[in-house]
Amino acid sequence: MRRRVGLLLIGLGAFFLTLAPLVRFYVAEQVVRAPLNRYQVTHLESPNSTYFDQAELKTKTNVTLLATNTVRGDVRANNGNDDIAVWDSTTNIYDKANPKKPVQIQGFRIAFDRDTGRLVNCCGVHVDGDGNVRMEGYGLLFPIANVQKRDYPVYDPTTRQVAPMKFGAVEQVHGLTAYRFTQHIPLTKTGPVEAKLPGTMLGLQEAEPQRVDRYTEAYNTVWVDPRTGVPVKHRKNIRSTVRTPDGRGEMIVAQADLITTDADQRKAVDLADGTALQIDMVRIFVPGAAVLLGLLGLLIGGIMGLGRDDAPPPPPRAPRRSDGKFGDLSPPRPPKQPEKPARKKAPSRAARRPVPKRKPAPRA
Numbered sequence: 001m002r003r004r005v006g007l008l009l010i011g012l013g014a015f016f017l018t019l020a021p022l023v024r025f026y027v028a029e030q031v032v033r034a035p036l037n038r039y040q041v042t043h044l045e046s047p048n049s050t051y052f053d054q055a056e057l058k059t060k061t062n063v064t065l066l067a068t069n070t071v072r073g074d075v076r077a078n079n080g081n082d083d084i085a086v087w088d089s090t091t092n093i094y095d096k097a098n099p100k101k102p103v104q105i106q107g108f109r110i111a112f113d114r115d116t117g118r119l120v121n122c123c124g125v126h127v128d129g130d131g132n133v134r135m136e137g138y139g140l141l142f143p144i145a146n147v148q149k150r151d152y153p154v155y156d157p158t159t160r161q162v163a164p165m166k167f168g169a170v171e172q173v174h175g176l177t178a179y180r181f182t183q184h185i186p187l188t189k190t191g192p193v194e195a196k197l198p199g200t201m202l203g204l205q206e207a208e209p210q211r212v213d214r215y216t217e218a219y220n221t222v223w224v225d226p227r228t229g230v231p232v233k234h235r236k237n238i239r240s241t242v243r244t245p246d247g248r249g250e251m252i253v254a255q256a257d258l259i260t261t262d263a264d265q266r267k268a269v270d271l272a273d274g275t276a277l278q279i280d281m282v283r284i285f286v287p288g289a290a291v292l293l294g295l296l297g298l299l300i301g302g303i304m305g306l307g308r309d310d311a312p313p314p315p316p317r318a319p320r321r322s323d324g325k326f327g328d329l330s331p332p333r334p335p336k337q338p339e340k341p342a343r344k345k346a347p348s349r350a351a352r353r354p355v356p357k358r359k360p361a362p363r364a
Helices: 002-031 262-306
Strands: 039-053 058-073 084-095 098-113 152-156 161-173 176-192 213-224 231-243 250-260
Touching: 002 262, 039 231, 039 262, 058 250, 084 250, 152 176, 152 213, 161 213, 176 231, 176 262, 231 262, 250 262
Parallel strands: none
Antiparallel strands: 039 058, 039 250, 058 084, 084 098, 152 161, 161 176, 176 213, 213 231, 231 250
């Protein structure tokens, strides 16, 4: 019994040692990937902001602007290619005092490699409905589970260009060690404005309506969890203006310093911690436990297999006799002689004498 248990433990040990590299190098590669389906809502806030109210045709200052960003994954847009994830992003910027009137709405779709996080041009990618854009670099995610202290090319959908996201420092975000990256988007013409604006609104003396173009400049800062590549905090310092073609007239359309709210920072940290735990499970914990169990199984099984079995030896088999039967081979005992019957003794003389008969007594 002991030998059998030892052999069983040796087999289990070999199984766990085989399982360890399988989990580490195959299962981990299937698990450590960006999800196809993602739904996340993030809120940003900017006090002391400025924007142009198109309904009232005046510039408002010292207002609080809010931005709601919604990311939603489209699992069917990759045409069956599970190596590509497709996410839609919509950002709505509005005045906190008047949330029903948006200041700016932007929407875009990105497609990216689930293993590396790099953008690809397929699956209907667009910016504000323009499908002729060409996306490069990284988008909403950094390299999956492999963020380094270096610069990364990141696509900016507002100006539709790639600009370097430069590594700045290592900082704490609600107890999570994050890498801070900063991207500068230089003053860029984003397109003409359909409506003409009065010259007085642009700082000109003449009131004649003027053709204008929209320009954008931004400083984007993001704090990223290096274990997962998940951003946990955003800061977008934007300045959007309109200018006349000759550059004489200018007006601020929006100026804000949007920062992720504290509550959403905590949610992003929880998401990053949960994702990091899944990565560590398939990369460290499960393979390490399999190696430990495998070595213990081989050690204990080897000790038990080489030792003597504690079970008693089976009884010896009875030998076969010359007559074909099984039994004892010792010489047979002589047959037992039958006992002679005992002789009857002759009766004694006293026993042979007749017994005298008694006479009856006389009647009175």
